[in-house]
Every structure is written in C-alpha cells, then in structure tokens.
Amino acid sequence: MRPVPDRSTVPAAARLTAAGILLVLSAAPLSAQSKRPMTWLDAQHLKSAGGYAVSPDGSQLLYTITTPDWKEATTQSDIWVVPMRPGVSATRPLTFTATKNESQPRWAPRGGWFVFASNREAPAASATQNQLFLMRPDGGEARRITTAKEGVSTFAFTKDGQWLVFRSGKANEEQLYAIAMSALESGAPVDSLVASQLTKHPTGVGEWRVSPDAKRIYFTTADSVDTDEKTRRDKKFTVNVRNAATPVASLWALDLASRATTRLTKDTSMAVTGFTLSDDARWVGFMAVPNDRYKRNITEEGIYADVFLLDTRDNSIERLTKNDETAESGLTFSPDSKTLAFSASDDMTAYNMKNRRVYVRDVAAKGQPFRKIGDYDGDVSADFWSADGRTIYFNEGMKATQQLFALDVATGKCTAVTQVAGVVSVSQDEGTKRLLVSYNDPTNPGALYTVDAITDVAARDKWTQLTDPNPWVRQQIALGEETEFTWTSKDGKKVGGVLLKPVGYQPGKKYPLIVAIHGGPAAADLLSFNGGYGAQSYAGAGWVVLMPNYRGSTNYGEAHKNGIVGNYMAPGFNDIMTGVDALIKDGMVDSTKMGVLGWSAGGHWSNWILTHTNRFKAISSGAGTSNWISMYAQSDVQRNRQYYLGNKLPYDDFDAYWRQSPIRYIRNAKTPTMIHVVEGDPRVPSPQSVELHMGLKRVGVPTELFMYPGASHGIPDARNRLVKSAAEMAWMNYWVLGTGTKFSWREVLETLEDPKADKKVEVKGIN
Secondary structure, three states, X not given: OOOOOOOOOOOHHHHOOHHHHHOOOOOOOHHHOOOEEOOHHHHHOOOEEEEEEEOOOOOEEEEEEEEEEOOOOEEEEEEEEEEOOOOOOOOEEOOOOOOOOEEEEEEOOOOOOEEEEEOOOOOHHHOOOOEEEEEOXXXXXXXXXXXXXXXXXXXXXXXXXXXXXXXXXXXXXXXXXXXXXXXXXXXOOHHHOOOEEOOOOOOOOOOEEEOOOOOEEEEEEEOOOOHHHHHHHHOOOOOOOOOOOOOOEEEEEEEOOOOOEEEOOOOOOEEEEEEXXXXXXXXXXXXXXXXXXXXXXXXXXXXXXXXXXXXXXXXXXXXXXXXXXXOOOOOEEOOOOOEEEEEEXXXXXXXXXXXXXXXXXXXXXXXXXXXXXXXXXXXXXXXXXXOOXXXXXXXXXXXXXXXXEEEEOOOOOEEEOOOOOOEEEEEEOOOOOOEEEEEXXXXXXXXXXXXXXXXXXXXXXXXXXXXXXXXXXXXXXXOOOEEEEEEEOOOOOEEEEEEEOOOOOOOOOXXXXXXXXXXXXXXXXXXXXXXXXXXXXXXXXXXXXXXXXXXXXXXXXXXXXXXXXXXXXXXXXXXXXXXXXXXXXXXXXXXEEEEEEEEOHHHHHHHHXXXXXXXXXXXXXXXXXXXXXXXXXXXXXXXXXXXXXXXXXXXXXXXXXXXXXXXXXXXXXXXXXXXXXXXXXXXXXXXXXXXXXXXXXXXXXXXXXXXXXXXXOOOOOHHXXXXXXXXHHHHHHHHHHOOXXXXXXXXXXXXXXXXHXXXXXXXXXXX
16 A cells, blocks of 8 residues: 655655656856755766876876766767866866767877877768877867778877877777877878888787887787688677687787787687786786686686786796686786786685785796785785885775775785775876876765875875866755764674765754665775765755665675675675664654665665565665576676575575575565666676566565666666666655655656756856
C-alpha cells in the first residue's frame, strides 16, 4: 500500500515533481537571486580540466577544458593557458571551437609554441579524425601541420628537439611518422611539410615511447596477423568468441639514426602488455602475461603478469618476478636510474587483498632479492621520486580523505605529507619536475594548483591556483554540510563514512535518510564534491545522506578491507545498519522515512538489505548481484569473486556461494525496489538484475527494472544517467515520503525539451 504522506514533516524541496527536480534556474542577474540547492541537471553542466602540459621553462601551463552537452550526450574541449607564477595575468582560452575538439597539447622542447590534436577540419564522414596543429601561446591562428589520411592517434617530441613523431593508419595497422622540427619552426605551409615514415611493420605499432636520449623508439606489436579473423569481420561475420586466442605481443626498438627495427623479446610463451624507461635510457622495465587465452582476459590479466628488466646495452632480459595470481605494478626508476621499484601485495605467494608494498633494488644488482618497504596500513605505491632518490611519494586514502605520503627508501617509514579534509593528488611534471596539486572537497568541485617545493604541499596558503572550471558552483549553489562520521558496529569495531546534512539543516529536527552505498567493495566514499551518486541533490531536497565505508572498504586498514572474505554480506550489512541506528539515536533521522541505493557492490548490499530487513521504505539497486553461483560464470571477473566467497570454486562448494546470494532469501523481501542495469554490463551482467526483478514480481513486491543500452559497467549515456537519477529520486519520494507519482515520463520529457532548462547564470572567473 502507498504510504500516506505527513506533509508537515516533508521538506518543501522534497515535494518537487520529477520535472521540478531537473529544472535549472533561468538566467538572471546574480545579485537578484540567492543561492539555490543543487539539481541533477547541474551535475550534467560540470566542466572538467585536464591534459596538463607545463612549458619547458616552467612558466606556463597548457590545459583543456571539457564542456559536456547532456542533450547530445557529447563533450567539447578547448585549450587554455595560465601562467604558473603568482601575481601575473589570469588564465585565458586559446581555442574557441563550438562543436569541435582540441586535445593533447604538447610544448615543443625549446618552448615558445606547442602542438595539439584536433578534429576541427575533419570532414563529416570522419568527424572524430584528428590532425595535428601548431600554435603559439601569445595568440594567433593555429596552423595545421599534418595531412594523414587516417588521422593522427598519438604523438610526441624527441627530447633533442629534432623530430615530432606521430602514429597514424588503419586500426591495427598504424605506423610511426616524423616531421623535422626545423621545418615546423620555419613556418613552412602544410603542403610542403614532409612526414617521413619511420616504420613499415607488418603488424602495425601499438604502445610506443621515445627514449630519453632520443636514439630509440620502443614499441609493442603483435607477432602476426590473423588474416582470416580480419576477413570474416570485414565480411560482417561479427560473432564474438569469449577469451579468443590472440597473437603474442612483443617489444621492439627502432633506431632513429638507421631506421632499423630490432625485436627485443623473443619468448613466445609471454605477451608484453606495457613498459617504462629509465631516465638514463639504459633500462626498459616491461610487463608480460602468459600466452594463455584465459589468463590474458583483459580484466584480470594483471594477476598473471610479471615484471622484467631489459638492459639496452646488450638487450639482455632479467625476469624479476614469477608470481602466478599476484599483480605487480609497472617498474619505476629513481632519477639517477640506479634504483628500481614496483608495488605488489605484501604477500606475493597467492591472490589476496593484502596491503600493497613497494619493492626496491639496485637496478644493476642482477639476480639479487628485492627489499620490501612501506609501513603504512594501506596500499603503498611509487608515484614519483625526490630528486635525490631518497624518497618516494604516493597518493593514498586515509579514512574518508586522500593524502600525499612520503616513503623513506632507506627505512621504509611512511609519513603523511598532507592533512586535508578532502581529496588531494600530487603529481610531478616529467620534464620540469614542477609539482601539480589536484584537489577537491565537499565545497570545491575540483581545481589544479602548483607549489614551488614539496615542503610547500602541506601548507594550503602556499598553493597557487591554476584552474577553476566551475566557479558558478561556489557562487550559485547552496550545499549541505559534509563531514566524516564514525560509529560502533555490531561486533564493537569502529566504522567510518561520510555524512551529508540537508541544506538549511536545523539541529533537533528529524529528516528522511538516504543510505548511499559505494561500489568496489575495495573503495571508499571520501570528503569529495557531490559524492554518493550525486548526494548534494538529495541534500538540497531535504534529505540526510549517509555514505558508509562498510567492512570491505579501503582506507581503514587491511583488516577492515579483508573483513568480508569468506563471509561477504553480513559484516558490511551490520556496519551499514549500525550506522543508520547511530543517526536515529542522535535524533537526526526519522526512522520511518528511510531509503537505500547503490551501484555494483553497493547494489550487492542493497539486494542483501532488501532480503534481510524491512526497515527501509524504498530501495534502488544498481548493477547488483542476486545469485553468486550464476554471477561467477556470467561476469568478466572470477578470481576476485572466488577470493571473497571463501576461495573455493562454486563447483566445489555451491553452498558457500548460495548462502551469500540475496535471491535465496527473496521470500523475505517486502520493500519496493527499483532496479537499474546496463544491458551489456560485463562486470555484473544484466541477468542478475532480471533474476531479482522476476523474484520480486513473483513474491508480490512493487518493482521496476530499467535496462540501459550499452556494454559497460556504468551507464554510458549522459541523458540516461540523468534519467536514472531523476527516476531514483522520484521512487524515493513516492515510497518514502508519500509524494509525487513514482516516475512520469511526461514530466521528464517536457523538462528535457524545455529550452529554458539549459540556461545558467554565467559567472566570469578562472576556468
């Protein structure tokens, strides 16, 4: 039966129709309007910055601003430039194409000009095809410098400033070409620029990289071409074979002086998957996976890959690891190229979710064991090195935040460099060693900063802001207060998460609750902007939102992360429910007005909640499992499931999988449940949602199943993401608050076609 609303306790914002939820205020003078709550459509208008490129002298930064077009489900990007010194003129755009894209800005080695990729002159028949353009940061029109028939996919400058190298060609047939820098700098017209072909490799060029000394180009390529496979697809016989056998990929080197190519890896039992280069150009670290069609599965190949070291003086190869079912990272080298490092599990003997550690060794100490370092109760990695090679820096979660850590190579001690109430990620520009700081928090949608030295990262007042893609959020939007929240679980363990209060929160007043459960499960909700599946829209409509970092989540230590192994559902369920109880006890939440939602692992727990308690009035389950036995075979991930469910195959212990399957308990379900899934989802396949939907229908529980087109684990289309959010909130309003009409296509369609819905207050500021 539909609940009867008590309108005296329903926040006014929560009584909006689906159309009202989506509408954005029409343009008006900023002084004439106060801040307003965030809507679902606002999230579709958020711009993003990326493609960062620091000039060789460290004085300027090129970057891209990407603007979404939710109506067309597309994005458009332009290039901007900003000085990196404080007290100088602000950022400015360099390109202004309304419907075309500019991307991948790259400075010439001597500075003064840059090259970027764009489809601005592509014909309609090949609208996504990029050519390369040259431009100066002080203004003027861009000049096209390539006329590649198939367009350009990737490009790079040689560090000696002699060549611009790019890759072009049909799929799986791409080759490398080069244009002399002297010709580019002369200003010669595009028709007179000659791109010389560097490779004529019969199987094309895959991943490639120019060596730091500009003498070689390393690349991966398949050993052979399956002509029958190509022919049958050309003839439209497009059936796909699961885990189809593919040719081995090998590592090759091109000598830029002689143009001769040399095959470096000859072991046909292994396929190269990626590589890195040392700064002195002597060493190549590469990863390779067994030539086994099932172990080379694109999703789980990392657990079967090992790391290798190649000495370019004689092309000899040393195998550094031999650990089946253990994933190592790629190699990284110290600035002096004398020490190598990689990260891997604390226990490399078997598949597990133990904390990752860094393994270091002198590069030239062939055959010697690695030294394991990193004493932090979390994952330790090697993001970048200090100039003297004594410290490795890495970004890692700490409860509901992300911080920069310093790892002392000699002692193995980890120290938090930052203590922000948000999410910080620090990187180092490869060429200039300039430090870039990416940061967002509950009130900051995200911006890029820079600092002069690593010692300045800890002091926010020493950060120089470079970008601000969404100034309108700060000036127009009223946000709910977001804080870290902790409570005691059923077994006495402390659990944490993120708590978001409603806009205009009044202490002592009880509010409806949304529990937003993150996916993973090896992930965590953070003090970030608009997390929890767009939680600020719920806060703006008068809801409290709890984002629990339940057992199985990262950032709270290894024991917490592994606390669901062999007993997947119950510990996380208890953590979530005791968090809810804590909010009720605090007097913040009305226990009669609660809903829960989640995606992926969040969907798993939503389904478990559905079949194990009737305390919630509504549930929205996204891409969640219902039956672990069938899920094991349907999914593109098996080893992970096996580990969590007791480390046995389902064929050896069906009961272990069945006991943890929500569908087993479907007769307990009473809560109205909306189900969302992408039809071709490879990770949590849509039959899991179909099975749950049928079970709910047969036991008489109100339910709806939304199947989104696509073949990804998340909803790929911006319009459908908007529909999902609006439908989900309408479902919560109807069943939890007793308002609205569940979901009306008429209301949503009218909103999507309303020309006023797109209009926003334009606020000038740093972009």
